[in-house]
Amino acid sequence: MERLNIDKVAKLAHVSRSVVSRVLNNHPNVSDEARVRVMKVVKKYNYRPNAVARSLATQSTYQIGVLTSRIEDESLGNGYWTLLYLGIFEECIRRGYYVRLSFYSSSMSDELHEHLLNPHQLDGVICLNEEVTDLTVETLADKDIPIVLVGHNPKHPDISSVDVDNYDGAYTATKHLIDLGHKQIGGIFGDQNVEETEHRIRAYREALKDHGLDVRDDYISVGSYTQQDGYNTLNVWTEDHKQMTAVFCASDTIAMGGMLALHEKGVSVPGQFSVVGFDGLPISRYMIPPLTTIEQPTYGKGERAAQLLIDKIKNIDEKVIQENLKPKLVIRKSSGPAPA
Amino acid sequence: MERLNIDKVAKLAHVSRSVVSRVLNNHPNVSDEARVRVMKVVKKYNYRPNAVARSLATQSTYQIGVLTSRIEDESLGNGYWTLLYLGIFEECIRRGYYVRLSFYSSSMSDELHEHLLNPHQLDGVICLNEEVTDLTVETLADKDIPIVLVGHNPKHPDISSVDVDNYDGAYTATKHLIDLGHKQIGGIFGDQNVEETEHRIRAYREALKDHGLDVRDDYISVGSYTQQDGYNTLNVWTEDHKQMTAVFCASDTIAMGGMLALHEKGVSVPGQFSVVGFDGLPISRYMIPPLTTIEQPTYGKGERAAQLLIDKIKNIDEKVIQENLKPKLVIRKSSGPAPA
DNA sequence: ATTTTTTTTCTAATCATTTAAAAACCCAGA
DNA sequence: TCTGGGTTTTTAAATGATTAGAAAAAAAAT
Numbered sequence: 001m002e003r004l005n006i007d008k009v010a011k012l013a014h015v016s017r018s019v020v021s022r023v024l025n026n027h028p029n030v031s032d033e034a035r036v037r038v039m040k041v042v043k044k045y046n047y048r049p050n051a052v053a054r055s056l057a058t059q060s061t062y063q064i065g066v067l068t069s070r071i072e073d074e075s076l077g078n079g080y081w082t083l084l085y086l087g088i089f090e091e092c093i094r095r096g097y098y099v100r101l102s103f104y105s106s107s108m109s110d111e112l113h114e115h116l117l118n119p120h121q122l123d124g125v126i127c128l129n130e131e132v133t134d135l136t137v138e139t140l141a142d143k144d145i146p147i148v149l150v151g152h153n154p155k156h157p158d159i160s161s162v163d164v165d166n167y168d169g170a171y172t173a174t175k176h177l178i179d180l181g182h183k184q185i186g187g188i189f190g191d192q193n194v195e196e197t198e199h200r201i202r203a204y205r206e207a208l209k210d211h212g213l214d215v216r217d218d219y220i221s222v223g224s225y226t227q228q229d230g231y232n233t234l235n236v237w238t239e240d241h242k243q244m245t246a247v248f249c250a251s252d253t254i255a256m257g258g259m260l261a262l263h264e265k266g267v268s269v270p271g272q273f274s275v276v277g278f279d280g281l282p283i284s285r286y287m288i289p290p291l292t293t294i295e296q297p298t299y300g301k302g303e304r305a306a307q308l309l310i311d312k313i314k315n316i317d318e319k320v321i322q323e324n325l326k327p328k329l330v331i332r333k334s335s336g337p338a339p340a
Numbered sequence: 341m342e343r344l345n346i347d348k349v350a351k352l353a354h355v356s357r358s359v360v361s362r363v364l365n366n367h368p369n370v371s372d373e374a375r376v377r378v379m380k381v382v383k384k385y386n387y388r389p390n391a392v393a394r395s396l397a398t399q400s401t402y403q404i405g406v407l408t409s410r411i412e413d414e415s416l417g418n419g420y421w422t423l424l425y426l427g428i429f430e431e432c433i434r435r436g437y438y439v440r441l442s443f444y445s446s447s448m449s450d451e452l453h454e455h456l457l458n459p460h461q462l463d464g465v466i467c468l469n470e471e472v473t474d475l476t477v478e479t480l481a482d483k484d485i486p487i488v489l490v491g492h493n494p495k496h497p498d499i500s501s502v503d504v505d506n507y508d509g510a511y512t513a514t515k516h517l518i519d520l521g522h523k524q525i526g527g528i529f530g531d532q533n534v535e536e537t538e539h540r541i542r543a544y545r546e547a548l549k550d551h552g553l554d555v556r557d558d559y560i561s562v563g564s565y566t567q568q569d570g571y572n573t574l575n576v577w578t579e580d581h582k583q584m585t586a587v588f589c590a591s592d593t594i595a596m597g598g599m600l601a602l603h604e605k606g607v608s609v610p611g612q613f614s615v616v617g618f619d620g621l622p623i624s625r626y627m628i629p630p631l632t633t634i635e636q637p638t639y640g641k642g643e644r645a646a647q648l649l650i651d652k653i654k655n656i657d658e659k660v661i662q663e664n665l666k667p668k669l670v671i672r673k674s675s676g677p678a679p680a
Numbered sequence: 681a682t683t684t685t686t687t688t689t690c691t692a693a694t695c696a697t698t699t700a701a702a703a704a705c706c707c708a709g710a
Numbered sequence: 711t712c713t714g715g716g717t718t719t720t721t722a723a724a725t726g727a728t729t730a731g732a733a734a735a736a737a738a739a740t
Contacts, residue, residue, distance in 0.1 A: 005696055016720050021698060029718055050460040051400060053696030055392045057727050065596075066441075074424060077419040087442050088414060093452065098461075101406075101441040103429050112433065120390040120726090227626040256626050263628050279345030282417030286567040286596045288603050288628040345726055352721030356690045361728060369688055396695050460696090 004047045013037040014082050022050055063098040064309060065122045067136065069129035070105040071191070074226050078253050079281050080298055081128075084150070087302025088126060095310050097123070118144040126150065133159070146312040148305050152322055154195050158171030160312065162304045164296035165324035166196050170203035170328050173248045173276045173294050174203075178211045181338035182246040182274060188258065189235045189250040190225035190232050197222065200250050200278075219244065232255030238265050245338050246274035252281045255291055259334065263288075281332060288315070289333035296327045344387050352385075353377040364389055366558045375668025403438040404649060405462045407476060409469035410445040411531070414566050418593050419621050420638055421468075424490070428466060435650050437463070444472050459483040464649045466490065473499070487654040488645050492662055494535050500652065500661045501607050502644045505595040506536050509667035510543035513588045513616045516669055518551045521678035522586040522614060525553070528573050528598065530565035537562065540590050541620075559584065569599030578605050585678050586614035595631055599674065601627075610676030620670060629673035636667045673677035 010017045015034050022030050022040040038120055041047070054226045066088055070076065090293050102116045117125065117139050124146040127133050133153055140147055149161035177185050187204045189197050201222070205215045216244060219241065223229035230249055237244060238261065249255035255277035259269055267273050280295025304323065311317040350357045355374050355423060362370050363378040381387070395401045402579050406428055410416065429439050442456045452598065457465065457479050464486040472507040473493055480487055488499035517525050527544045529537050541562070545555045563569035570589055577584060578601065589595035595617035599609055607613050609629055620635025644663065 006698095017697085018699075019719065020719085022719095026701095031718060034718080048454075048458065048460070050396075050696050051458050052392060052460050053396045053725090054397055054698075056696080056727085057698040059725075061392065063440075070426070074622050076422045079417040079419040081422040081624075082416045082419075085441060086410070086443055089441060099441050100403075101425060101429060101439050103426055114388075116392050116433075118388065120388070120392050227623070231626065235708080238655075240702085242627055253623075253626075256623065260626050260630070282414050283567070283593075283596065283623060286571065286593075286600050288600055292598070311460075316647075346728095357727085358691085358729075359689065362689095366726080367729095371688060374688080390726050393695090394728075396697085396726080397728040399695070639721080 004045055006049065006184045009038070009041050009045070009047050013041045013175070055199055056205045058131075061097055061098075061121050063100055063122055064092060064313075065100045065102060065117060065125040067102050067104050067116065067125060067127045067132050068128075069127075069132040070103045072224060072226060073230065075224070076252070079283055080279060084128065084302040084308075085298035085303075088306045089302075091303045091306035091339050092310070095306075097310060104136075110135070111202050114139055117145075117174035119145050124148070124313045126305050126309055144297070146309060148309040148312070150301055150305050154196050158320055160308045160321045160323075162301050162323050162325065163196065163309065164204050164301065164327050166199040167203040168324075169278060169294040169296065169327035170200035170248065170250070172202045172327070173278065174207035175211070175287040176292070176329055176331070176335065177246045177248060177274055177276060178207065178213065179272060180246070180335060183213060183338065184219070184241070184244045184246070186219040186237060186241070186244050186247040187221070187250070188230055188247060189220070189222045190254070192222050197250070223252040225253055227257030227260070230254035230259075232257075234258040236267075238262065238267055246335070247273070247276070249275065249277050252277040252279040252284045252287075252291060252293055255293070255334070256283075256287055258291075259287065259291075269334050272339055274335040276335055278327075278329075284330075285332065287334070289297075292332045292335040293330055294327045295330045297325050300325055318321060341476075342645045344385055344432060346389065347388050349381050350377070353381045367380060370422060400463050400653075401438075402436055403440055403462055404432060404646070404653075405440045405442060405465040406455060407456070407465060407472050408443050409467075409468045409472040410443045412564060412566060415564070415570070415593070420619060423622075423638040424579070426640040427639035427644075428646045429642075432650070433648035435646075437473045437646075437650060445478075450475075454479055457485075459485050459568065461492075464488070464653045466645050466649055472676070478632055485567055486649060488649040488652065490641055490645050492535050493667055498660055500648045500663075502534065502641050502648065502663050502665065504641065504667050506539040506666035507543040508516060508655050508664075509636065510540035510588065510590070510617060510633040511547045512669050513618065513666070514544045515551070516545065516549035516614060516632070516671070516675065517586045517588060517614055518553065520614060522588070523553060523678065524559070524581070524586070525548075526559045526577060526584050526587040527561070527590075528583070528594050529560070529562045530569075530594070532562050537590070543668045544588055565591040565593055567593050567597030567600070570594035570599075571601045572597075572600040574601035575605075578602065585612070586675070587616070589615065589617050592619040592624045592627075592633055594618040594629060595674070596623075596627055599627060599629075599631075609674050612679055614675040614678070616675050623668075625672065627674070632672045632675040633670055634667045637665050 006017050006020050010020045019034050020038050023035050092099050126148050128150050147159050152161045152163050208215050219234045255275050259275055262269055262273055269275055277291045277293035280293050284291040284293050346357050346360050359374050360378050363375050384579055393601045432439050443664050466488050468490050487499050492501045548555050561573045595615050599615055602609055609615055617631045617633035620633050624631040624633050
């Protein structure tokens with residue numbers, strides 16, 4: 001079967017090329033008669049307009065880029081990302097957009113980085129880790145390619161972003177432990193120098209303070225969102241801080257590593273020690289014991305980011321929106337009353 | 341800054357448009373003098389050729405599609421996928437290709453499915469779950485879009501594919517348990533009607549037989565690759581099959597669910613019961629106890645699939661290649677000697 | 681110095697669409 | 711019958727590259 005194009009379809013339907021185009025794009029000023037003739041040919045030969053040529057003519061590709069910063073290999077393997085991609089993808093498809101996936105690592109050359117963002121091919125970009133944006137923003141800014149961030153970034157107050165309400169989540173988690181009677185509560189946090197971390201730490205501190213508990217700096221650790229980090233930290237703490245009876249972990253992965261350390265030391269969870277996580281990863285309900293955690297709407301974050309971006313591309317909404325989605329405390333078995 | 345195109349560059353460099361094109365594409369027959377003049381302008385104005393226009397002219401987009409079948413939400417959240425995407429992506433980038441991500445679900449209309457594969461925009465497609473291909477193959481076949489599968493599919497012997505050596509992995513896992521002295525070994529397997537499952541079951545059976553052990557049908561369960569399935573199965577088995585002392589799980593997620601069930605019943609791992617998984621997910625080393633598992637080269641599978649696809653796109657290799665990558669037994673704490 | 685060959689450059693067609701603007705058509709009202 | 715208005719259709723000019731093939735320039739051979 002030879003290649004079909006709009007001219008061939010036009011000829012077969014006995015109309016000119018522009019009529020076919022107008023039919024296919026639902027433009028007005030087409031007689032019913034012509035429309036029927038064109039559609040008949042389109043159906044018969046299963047013609048689909050060439051999206052590349054269309055992009056060239058309209059100067060828009062209906063394609064958005066998703067840029068994931070590859071901070072650590074390990075953290076890419078925790079199940080969070082696919083759900084985020086899924087949220088982005090499904091919203092995009094609903095609105096007629098395709099998704100191009102890229103991973104950015106800091107070892108990448110600037111040229112390659114620019115190549116990833118080749119602006120002729122992308123109508124917009126979603127950046128999934130704050131680290132990406134510094135390099136990215138300049139590349140895209142003067143080309144007028146809209147950006148949306150997942151995770152607010154105070155360095156870019158003029159870019160729309162979606163995030164979970166980190167303060168709310170961390171406060172709720174800490175309060176949950178306080179309500180259970182714990183007095184000595186540690187906090188293990190992820191990436192330094194990120195607004196997210198700052199908010200979570202502040203919430204943790206204020207929750208303690210609001211309930212008349214001491215805030216001790218040696219009960220706070222800031223590392224990375226990895227099992228390794230949770231494991232290491234609790235390994236040290238269980239020896240150094242014998243009075244601590246609970247810990248708030250800023251991710252489920254940290255909590256997972258932490259619980260392994262506790263297990264190895266023979267500390268029972270939740271009997272002797274309570275653990276609360278953050279994220280609500282699908283795996284959290286199958287940890288041993290099942291993890292009490294702050295469930296964030298991962299899929300929803302992706303969905304909302306795509307919404308904001310497409311609105312911006314279509315100029316539906318010009319103003320900057322920085323949105324916080326509410327997380328939800330899910331109580332499972334890893335948290336219990338403070339030991340007597 | 342007004343839009344730059346090849347004509348403007350040509351004018352600025354005092355050459356014709358075709359000279360600019362040849363410089364940019366490293367074609368011969370350009371004088372050093374002209375090349376220098378063109379490059380100077382390109383650098384000065386940071387000109388990048390419009391990839392869409394290039395695609396239209398060359399009839400290739402340098403873009404491949406990755407189609408993930410969305411069988412179950414839960415299984416998308418297990419950390420396997422991002423590593424696979426990463427492998428695909430990094431190989432693609434090395435060879436100048438972009439990656440378009442799509443999720444396919446069976447509830448999707450045929451029209452949308454076709455939309456995802458819009459052949460004008462894709463030079464090739466990688467299908468990540470076997471389920472996808474039945475619908476996909478026809479759509480792409482007569483348009484001459486190459487396909488590569490991750491996971492062999494006997495229904496499509498003429499399509500190249502990459503997989504882990506399922507037989508080898510399952511045999512090794514089972515033998516590991518046999519070597520530890522276990523006589524009553526269960527097997528929990530994933531998706532039915534997939535070659536992968538068939539091979540893993542066969543390997544499990546043959547390993548038992550080869551070592552003089554009985555194969556009992558009531559020791560075999562075929563469900564899905566989820567924690568839920570592992571949990572349910574071991575919940576039942578620990579009551580029904582008191583003699584069983586070990587289980588081979590066809591995924592780490594199954595093992596994770598299974599270990600939770602054992603934990604809840606007070607069965608100690610590995611003291612009373614040994615568990616071996618399959619996949620080597622990043623989380624497996626932090627399970628309680630850390631999981632003995634068959635580590636498959638997830639990243640490598642993605643990488644190799646991309647290699648095969650791009651070779652096919654470039655006509656470097658015409659023949660069908662169905663490749664098995666070797667897995668590796670990683671011994672951790674979840675497996676130990678059979679109880680006396 | 682002239683012809684031949686080689687190298688380089690330019691012209692123009694092509695890829696497949698969209699979309700202004702011009703042209704054609706139809707019909708009612710004068 | 712002619713005119714004016716609206717509707718529909720066609721024409722042709724973009725969009726921004728690649729790439730044969732013609733033309734021109736430079737180099738080599740006679």
